Amino acid sequence: MLPLAELQHRVRQAVVAADDRAIAPLLVGGGDGRTRLGIHRRHYHTSLATAVIERFPATGWLAGSALVSDAAQAFVVAHPPSRPCLAEYGEEFPAFLAARVDAAGLPYLRAFADLEWQIGRLSLAVTAPALTLADLQSIEPSRLADLSLALQPDVAYVHAPWNLDELMRIYLSDRAPDRFVLRDEDVRLELRGARGGLQITRLERAVFVFREGVQRGQALADAAMAACEADSAFDAGGALSSLIADGLLTAARAPGKDGEA
């Protein structure tokens, strides 16, 4: 008897890749078991492609629904989900979409779709209680340089080579201007979006480098050093204070013995 693993491999081939030759002789039900198995194939493709399309409505608005829909159909074959939570599915779609021949004339598409992915991800987040200056007072000054900080889960940092934030604001406002000029421009954005709220803020280069580095887990001194390289006038103390004032800081941990705030 065919081992279960081999049977499931053959069903997967039929469902994902539409190749039912190997499983067909084993199917029973109705006049043709392959037609019946086709219900599962249809569900796989329709449900996942719909999930991807619904995750990127602004990208569809920008690039055209046909392009995004065709790409989503191909994406679900090339990149089946690896986890059952569909809210986590589609992070690779912007790169996949941008690599398609029919997207070749839209060099900004990947960055715009990446921006939309981040906005969608943040909309599901909630905020955690923020640390205050008083919470940091238990940490010895000598250990501040090595401090690792955790930021709110509803914040993301996005660097784009065009003014895509303006384009996204147009989409979100549901108003189409007569004319829009996409400019080559280094745009560094802080996105916040807990509970469906959304704020898009442009940051100065050094502040972006600092905050993005902190979020990636860089030690405070390393993030500040990188920010100083971006702008020699960078004020590390002021940047740390503004993180606290903006309610972004949720935890601070010094390496070694006792340091958690």
Next chain:
Amino acid sequence: MAGIGLRLPHLMEIAATCPPVEWVEIHPENFLANPHATELLLEVSRRYPVSVHTVGISIGSAEEIDLEHVNRLRRLVDAVDPVLVSGHLAWSTHGGAYLNDLLPLPYTAEALRVATDHVRQVQDALGREYLIENPSTYVGFSTSTMGEAEFLSELAARTGCRILCDVSNVHLSGHNMGYDPYEFLDRLPPGAIGELHLGGFTPEDDDASPGAELLVDTHATPIAEPVWQLYAHALRRFGAVPTIVEWDNDLPPLATLLQEASRAGAVRDQALESHHAAAR
């Protein structure tokens, strides 16, 4: 109890308005990566009994189940403290891919061993009983050596899990695969039935059999009349088992679901009353 499947578009309304419904059931996979929805769910769980109905635990997969997913589920279950936790007699993962469907199993000794091991693992990890739902079936395998009712009954006997009997699936599968749904219900062990489901389906032309109709488990329509009759039979056989009305696609206003749940309650009362009267 008669309740509804609670889907994300209705979550905020339920949390804000607290409509009269006896219990609700959620798919944890809609919440595990959605902290905002989880926050609302915890509010709901303080007001209603909640059941957790998984769609992503692939107990029929030949490969190992995703223990990371089970552990995430465990954390949600601990927070919600549901009255029931359930899943499906199906598989959905293979080779690291999640196929987003409840795929059919061959009913063989090997599949029974695999499902038994996985149900035990899930029950151990969750520290509570797991219920397994009968699938909606369009296609089977010539390698099967037992029937679905026999397979489910044996799985329940081996693991101590109970059976979530989806009455609509019994009707649909009986129609599609050519068996009597009443006889199917009569073959299930009454003491093992822990929950009932009702859901809508959509008839389609059966392409391979001109003139024939296939029923597809869309959860996009009201419950069909023959399913209400089969539901009454299930209640007379299994007793007052808690019931959930599911609706997942083309989601109607919440009031429509509440009406369906209300009808389930009325059918239950009538079926049990006539059953008791006949017994007297």
